[in-house]
Amino acid sequence: MQRKRSREELITRTYLNQTEVGRLLCLPRDTAIRVYTIARRLDDEELGEMVIEPRKARMASVLKAAGISFETLRKQIREAKA
Numbered sequence: 001m002q003r004k005r006s007r008e009e010l011i012t013r014t015y016l017n018q019t020e021v022g023r024l025l026c027l028p029r030d031t032a033i034r035v036y037t038i039a040r041r042l043d044d045e046e047l048g049e050m051v052i053e054p055r056k057a058r059m060a061s062v063l064k065a066a067g068i069s070f071e072t073l074r075k076q077i078r079e080a081k082a
Contacts, residue, residue, distance in 0.1 A: 007080070008077060011074060016036075017036075017057075018032055019032070035062060036065075042061040042065060
């Protein structure tokens with residue numbers, strides 16, 4: 001059985017699945033699936049045939065779909081940890 005990755009670990013990942021998107025952004029399941037779907041659509045449009053992980057979305061696309069910058073997310077995680 002795999003262990004859950006913390007938000008600190010997830011922010012360093014390049015690709016995220018639906019569950020990890022929800023955990024990283026602290027979203028309910030339905031919203032996490034919606035953000036993941038938008039991010040996958042962005043990846044498919046940008047990368048086309050060059051998609052490396054067919055069941056995961058890139059971190060950059062997830063952040064773009066959620067409308068949040070990497071720095072803001074990192075600051076939120078740092079503050080929540082303290």
